[in-house]
Amino acid sequence: MEGEIINRVANSKLKTIDLEDYYxxxxxxxxxxxxxxxxxxxLVESRFRExxxxxxxxxxxxxxVAVNCSTDAIIPQWAWMLLQTELSGIAQKVVLGSPEDLETAVYRPIINALDLSVYENVPVIIKGCSNKPVPLAAYMMIxxxxxxxxxxxxxxxxxxAVPVYKKKR
Structure with a gap:
């Protein structure tokens, strides 16, 4: 057929990974x-414990939960440990750091558990522009x-698409 529009992307072996799907x-x-x-x-120990x-x-x-300190206070290690004991068994996950550090810690086991065999020897696009807070580190991990x-x-x-990696032949 002359003038028929062919969707070469749909017909290619190209596979897309959207990290937002794993959020x-x-x-x-x-x-x-x-x-x-x-x-x-x-930090006054007795007051802190109370x-x-x-x-x-x-x-x-x-x-x-991301736990951190917004001031320049020097927090002893045991204080963080005490806070963790209060959150254990309650929170799904607790991370020392920023909300971005939390998202990175949440994504790490998810990405490590992915079966990537379906992407063997095919071109892959890692989708950008997500609506959920997918951390930059998740893009690096995948x-x-x-x-x-x-x-x-x-x-x-x-x-x-921006080329990131090409397997050497």
Whole structure:
């Protein structure tokens, strides 16, 4: 047929990975330990322990929680450990760091568990522009996992993909 439009992308072996598809649903929360410090900078053990004891941590039930300190206070390691004991068995996951660090920690086991054999020797596009907070580190992790498996790795959309990796022949 003359003038027929052929969708070469649909007919190609090109496969797309959208990391947003692997985003685990659940509430994300952040706990700033400075709320329990005297004047936001000094940790007094007895006061800290009492504050933790009087805090209802059940509000974090099944949450993904990032714990950090927004001030320049020096927090002893045991303080973070005490906070972890309060959240254990309540929160889905607890990470020391920023919300981005939390998302990275959530994505790591998901990406490590992916069966990437379907991408063997085929060109792969890792879709960009997600609506959910897919961390930059997840893109690096999936690229690392796909190298040596996929024929090529691109980023973006089929109409405007940026080449990232090409397997040596």
């Amino acid at each position: 685990p649903e659940g509430t994300r929360s952040e706990i700033d330990i400075s709320q329990w410090l005297m004047e936001g900078i000094v 504050s933790l004891k009087n805090t209802d941590f059940t509000i974090y039930k099944d949450h993904y 690229t690392d996992q796909l190298q040596g498996i996929a024929r090529s790795i691109m980023y973006g959309e089929a109409c405007s």
